[in-house]
Amino acid sequence: MRIDAEKCMGCMECAEFCPMDCIVEREGFGYIDEDECVECGVCLRVGVCPNDALFIPKESLCYPRLIRAQFSDPGVAHPSTNQAGRGTEEMKTNDVTGRFRRGEFGMALEFGRPGIGTRLTEIEKVLQTLMAMQVELEENNPVFALVADKTTGRLKPEVRNEKVLSAILEFKIRQEQLEEVVGRLRPVLAEVDTVVSWGLATRFAENGSLPALSRLEALGVPARPNGKVNMGMGRPIVEP
Amino acid sequence: MSHSLHRHGTREQLQQDYTFYARTSRYVNREGCGPKLRRILQILLEEGQVNNFGSSHAGKSYVAGLKPEEYALTLDKAYGLAACFSEKAAVRSLLAKLKEADTGISIVVSGLIDEIAAIAKGLDLTPHTVFLSLGVHGKRASLPEERVIEVTTMCGHGQVATRLTRAAMERVRAGKMTPEAAAHLLAQPCPCGIFNTTRCARILEAVREASAEADHP
Numbered sequence A: 001m002r003i004d005a006e007k008c009m010g011c012m013e014c015a016e017f018c019p020m021d022c023i024v025e026r027e028g029f030g031y032i033d034e035d036e037c038v039e040c041g042v043c044l045r046v047g048v049c050p051n052d053a054l055f056i057p058k059e060s061l062c063y064p065r066l067i068r069a070q071f072s073d074p075g076v077a078h079p080s081t082n083q084a085g086r087g088t089e090e091m092k093t094n095d096v097t098g099r100f101r102r103g104e105f106g107m108a109l110e111f112g113r114p115g116i117g118t119r120l121t122e123i124e125k126v127l128q129t130l131m132a133m134q135v136e137l138e139e140n141n142p143v144f145a146l147v148a149d150k151t152t153g154r155l156k157p158e159v160r161n162e163k164v165l166s167a168i169l170e171f172k173i174r175q176e177q178l179e180e181v182v183g184r185l186r187p188v189l190a191e192v193d194t195v196v197s198w199g200l201a202t203r204f205a206e207n208g209s210l211p212a213l214s215r216l217e218a219l220g221v222p223a224r225p226n227g228k229v230n231m232g233m234g235r236p237i238v239e240p
Numbered sequence B: 001m002s003h004s005l006h007r008h009g010t011r012e013q014l015q016q017d018y019t020f021y022a023r024t025s026r027y028v029n030r031e032g033c034g035p036k037l038r039r040i041l042q043i044l045l046e047e048g049q050v051n052n053f054g055s056s057h058a059g060k061s062y063v064a065g066l067k068p069e070e071y072a073l074t075l076d077k078a079y080g081l082a083a084c085f086s087e088k089a090a091v092r093s094l095l096a097k098l099k100e101a102d103t104g105i106s107i108v109v110s111g112l113i114d115e116i117a118a119i120a121k122g123l124d125l126t127p128h129t130v131f132l133s134l135g136v137h138g139k140r141a142s143l144p145e146e147r148v149i150e151v152t153t154m155c156g157h158g159q160v161a162t163r164l165t166r167a168a169m170e171r172v173r174a175g176k177m178t179p180e181a182a183a184h185l186l187a188q189p190c191p192c193g194i195f196n197t198t199r200c201a202r203i204l205e206a207v208r209e210a211s212a213e214a215d216h217p
Helices: A066-072 A090-097 A120-131 A142-146 A175-191 A212-218 B034-047 B068-072 B088-101 B113-122 B146-152 B162-173 B179-187 B197-215
Strands: A023-026 A029-032 A104-111 A147-149 A167-174 A195-203 A226-230 B018-023 B050-054 B080-085 B106-112 B129-138
Touching: A066 A142, A090 A104, A090 A195, A090 A226, A090 B018, A090 B106, A090 B129, A104 A120, A104 A175, A120 A142, A120 A167, A120 A175, A142 A147, A142 A167, A167 A175, A175 A212, A175 B129, A195 A212, A212 B129, A226 B113, B018 B034, B018 B088, B034 B050, B034 B068, B034 B080, B034 B088, B050 B197, B080 B088, B088 B106, B088 B113, B106 B113, B146 B162, B146 B197, B162 B179, B162 B197, B179 B197
Parallel strands: none
Antiparallel strands: A023 A029, A104 A167, A104 A195, A195 B129, A226 B106, A226 B129, B018 B080, B018 B106, B050 B080
């Protein structure tokens, strides 16, 4: 995103809408720090500029910078998945896709959330740890298309320093891997230069209980009381 | 993914904050989903207690000006629709009507897990899968104060800025804006329709009351 200096009146009305807080006043006019801008498009979309000074320059539409908008603007589609959004259907349609079965856990590590943003290098640090643990990466997640080496977890060099509002590593593990995966991830996550919101998807047991809760508590990563529940109303249902 | 998963707040706040999704699968039932999603939207609107609705493909939410009839036209081959509620009774009533409608579209409700499970039990529904939030890890020192996160995490795509939230709180404290008007302003950047303006106004009202108490103990 950029501000047309010829049109800007210096009112700075746009600045407080910026999730990255990267619109500053310079010599009486608004200026966007383009290295920090994640191209989320919020400032433009809310229509706050009285003089239409905000615009998307052609550089923002060129690869690799283009991926910033793909991960940060919920209205922009990823070419690798052909749909908008940082992630996948995950557990939202699990009743009809059977993606996560009993005996498995889905995991999602969302980098940059809430509200901090992330360089893709931070994702790479954790991805390399995951690859050493034989987890099953979600190939339909847009991060997967940025991986240069599927055995080491190295990202394509041209995208490593790009900044996005958030990006998700999605993967699946066998339930018996939980202790190992949590144990190895925690110290790596503690070292990343951003925040990471961590999620775990699991089937309800046949009696309606959630055996994962006590294991997570014991591992020092207790689940919050609120979460997302697939109500089992999709049809045809897989593994009732 | 997971955009309603990591909402922050006290248990009391979360008892007044439910998000709802009707979600099609690109692999199973997206083809021809339009009439079913429009039926779900109709049921949703008839419920009357809906706080907000929309989805990112529509570009804006109801509180940002999305009209129901305009939204209905976008639902062919759509990944789904989203909405939020402040009342548990409304969620129960909606699920009862959707069970009867039996559209076959996956339905997801976010909120307090034990309360959602209790609603399901009462309606003889069998919850299938849950997504648990294991909290925020990494550089937590860079996070803003919890009161701000309670507001900003109501937009799971991170479109509601910390700075805007603090500015809105300050305007409410100073009496320059009502909590409701500030909540409406904060909802504008979120295109998905899951920013709960009723809950947000309550948070802002609490901020104002705390400020008034501090000024006049």
